[in-house]
Amino acid sequence: MQRQYLGCVGKVDNGIVTVHLGVTRGTFQALLDADLYLPKSWSEDRERCRTAGIPDDVKHRPKWRLAVDQWLRAAGNGMSFDWLVFDEGYGAAVPFLRFLNLVDQRFVAEVPVNFTVRGTDHGPARRADGRLSAADARGGARHRVAHRTVRASFWRAATARVWVEGREHTLIAAVNEATAEVKYFLTNATMAPLPRVLAVAFRRWAVEHAFRLGKQEAGLMDYEGRNYTGMLRHLTLALIVLGFVATHTERLRGEKPRGDRGAGVPGVEPAMRRGVPTASRHPRAAAHRRSHPLPSAAERTGRQVPQEAA
Template identity: 30%
Template sequence: MSWDTELTAVTSRIADRLFKRPEPKATFGDLVRRLLADVPRKNSWQLADHVGHPTANPIEWLLARAKWDADALRDDVRAYVVEHLVSTDGVLIADDTQAIKKDDRSVGVARQYCGLTGQVENCQVMPMLTYASAVGHAFINRRLYLPENWADDEERRKVAGVPERVTFATKPQQVIDMLEEERRAGTPFRYLAADSGYGRDLGLRAYCHTHQIAYVMAVPVGLPLLDVRGSGERAGHVLDRLLAHADPGLWERRSCGEGSKGRRAYDWAAVAVALAGQVPSGGHAHTLLIGRSVSDSVDVEFFLSHALTGTPITELITVAGLRWKIEGNNETGKDLLGLTDYQVRKWDGWHRHVTTAMLALAFLAVSRADLGDQTTPEPVPPAADQGKDPRHRESLS
């Protein structure tokens, strides 16, 4: 089946479930197709011009005023991704991305930390959830973060169409909510992966412990731990002790996959740890993974894993590396598919545009998987101690 025929089949099947009338079905198909097209900036006017519409009214009406459920589309995107990309090694990856905006009238826009620039910007923050496996990776869920000054402002909420059920929630809480939706939907996954903004959150970790969800999440150097005497210490102290031993056998060189700057080769150490105030699920154990960059010894990352006792450390390192897949989704979504090129201001319009862009990304991921277009990893140069297993060399539990 050709690319064009498959895209028509996918969009038509979904549109038949979302809409009753032929006009929105046709506009929806046009929108997905044009998000995938070579259009410089994918706002309503440029997309309409590419379709050949005299105005942007059909697309703007679809996103802002038509009656349809963006969550139903999200469910279809999830089902499509799981159907084609599911694998026994499937991982859910949580991260947030940002859309820089000039005005403060669009829903959720406020001066807040922006990961794109590393400083405070006028922007929207979007926690996203990716499904990743050896077959491919794509977004399956999304949230729009509402800062407290938005969530508590009844007038702004009313103008932006924010539903009454929506209250202030931290970004980690929004990830918890998405995980609960994935559990209810039966999404098959083995691990949750995330960066330190989520790994440091007590509530998210507690949710995973309660529901026996395995995870590998980046954590800060100051993560509170317990030493062998039950006294408090930090993750950084574990690294200090490993370096003081000066034993190369404690480290193993491996790649954790592709990052934003290319192949990520690290020397890894793994230590069994106990968390202050948190215990793992039954049959699970906590392990602190420490990765030192081969090219820059100052570049050190800490990961906390919660996995079945006896899980190979190599498996945990692989999961840590998969965290970067969501960066690829963010970049592709923004650079190629107009993920943040929307001109909508209200709650419904935001969810409709972003979820439609998620469908476009899912279609690309599935098409690539069908073509067998998987990048072959470059070999990692061996370290002198390659092949040794440093697991549990030092027990803090």
């Protein structure tokens, strides 16, 4: 059975913040769910909300709460996930981590360097980079991380046993050998081998690749409406398009569609019906290669993300 991974990442498109759930399984990847995020400043200005068509019962909620609701909807529809993986914006939300532990959902969370951990259940609080330093990571084992769109990367990683909210977790510090980028991860799968945890952690790039495809091909970045209901409909249609394309891409993967007579089979090349125009009459346009989406740019190390209180 192939593993599933669920990534939840907040994205900003032309000033509109959305919270998405994306899934990858083998070569299949798609976006499952999405919500519009209502900023606190908007929620406190109900007249402004009414002008935009936002119902009075729609209030500001933290993005991690929207992610919880999406997870519950997916579970209610019979979906289960081997792993949940998300960026440090969600990793800093301790209530979100507590929820995932309560429902026994394995996760790998990227966490900020100032994330608070403890060496024992009741030990003193320390920062993540105080428990594991970049030097510790550089002295750790070497791991190869495969990517689809670029060559594999190599990371050095070290681990430490820590406690967060009274539960044991594994803290990982990883450094990229080529760029010296440092990342911190936290997982509740304390018995999982480190190569497996790192593979899951970097699988989030596949979900973020689905976001980029959605922006480029399905109109996710074309938020030009001024009405809340219209934006929800636009978001829903974009998800339907992405799901349709992902499903049929997976179905046709490795197959040639009917009608491609002789495609890929050696033989006599059929004659052309007309002659080829000369270069002087029809100058060839400059060659253009469409850029392929790459994993998101390396985040600056040492960025501080406030950790939410319980």
